[in-house]
Amino acid sequence: MTTNRVLLVDGMALLFRAFYATAMSNYYMINSKGTPTNAVYGMMKHLFTALDTYQPTHVICCWDMGSKTFRNDLYPDYKANRGEPPVELIPQFELAKETVAALDIPNVGQVGYEADDCMGTLSRVYSEDSQVFLLTGDQDLLQLLKPNVNVVLLKKGYGNYAEYHEDSFYEEKGITPSQMIDLKALMGDTSDNYPGVKGIGEKTALKLLLKYGTIEGILENIEELTKGQRSKIEENLDMLHLSRKLAAIHCEAAVDCSLDDALFYIDEEKMGAKFDELEFKNWKKNITGM
Missing domain, CATH: 3.40.50.1010 (5'-nuclease)
Known part of the structure; x- marks a missing residue:
């Protein structure tokens, strides 16, 4: 102890x-x-x-x-x-x-x-x-x-x-601490000024993470998403991945x-x-x- x-x-x-x-x-x-x-x-x-x-x-x-x-x-x-x-x-x-x-x-x-x-x-x-x-x-x-x-x-x-x-x-x-990074990547952060996936808010982002676990899980099952969810993610895929890099705290600083x-x-x-x-x-x- x-x-x-x-x-x-x-x-x-x-x-x-x-x-x-x-x-x-x-x-x-x-x-x-x-x-x-x-x-x-x-x-x-x-x-x-x-x-x-x-x-x-x-x-x-x-x-x-x-x-x-x-x-x-x-x-x-x-x-x-x-x-x-x-x-x-x-x-x-x-x-x-x-x-x-x-x-x-x-x-x-x-x-x-x-x-x-x-x-x-x-x-x-x-x-x-x-x-x-x-x-x-x-x-x-x-x-x-x-x-x-x-x-x-x-x-x-x-x-x-x-x-x-x-x-x-x-x-x-209802999510793990590490899932917070993917949550912010999906919904964006107005305070830090990055958009995430336009049109996806906290409620939808939480729902997707609770079902699929991670961004990778969502993308692997993208055919199961509603037409609107799928098109929003596909149209903002680069920003989704970039937003995750912005959201993640870097724990290897010198x-x-x-x-x-x-x-x-x-x-x-x-x-x-x-x-x-x-x-x-x-x-x-x-x-x-x-």
Whole structure:
């Protein structure tokens, strides 16, 4: 029985969620240096709430490294529907990484890959000997569920989670985590801006996967499909295969982090100095609960 509890944090997901929670009311917490800090403050609150809830022995924070990845090489319109981040958020990207580092939590990322890919790669390695928790707001990570890997989805507010393990996911969704990739390939993803098979939505995609198991199973039995389903798939076959490549989290990224480096221990003096430097008010009560 493993005693390691590894928390992999989707840094960008926490940062964006924290930013928009207060930005809607134009509350950016600008400090005396003129730097907004609302996203970093909220991210730290999310992080410490999760630390208290899951009591990890090891913590690593994963990041996107720029807006372009190998998926843009495959499909230039991937995420092309997303605008530039708000100007108040831009300086907080590096500030967030600095603050994470002040907690002696490793920051991990690889150019050309998304944080999802880093989390997938590390969870694959660590889950052999450790219990892994993936903290995110992104349902795409549900495809990574397996024994020793749980996904913790942030819900509204602090400390509200939808936690999934392999069995509970199947009970709720009726498909396996790996079938999520084929589901997204069929129905597309408006958030990531790829179409899948035009005209096939989630309901039909689920029905086909429950009957045939995989995209290969569907194609092998395409004669059994309705005329409309068959024509839609045949007309969008290339996009179907491309969408599956876009949907799949790449678990072979060239990222590595020794568990020794990720051992979680807070240097209160170092942390306090960083929080004071950022001019976080009442951080002992409102962030760390100390």
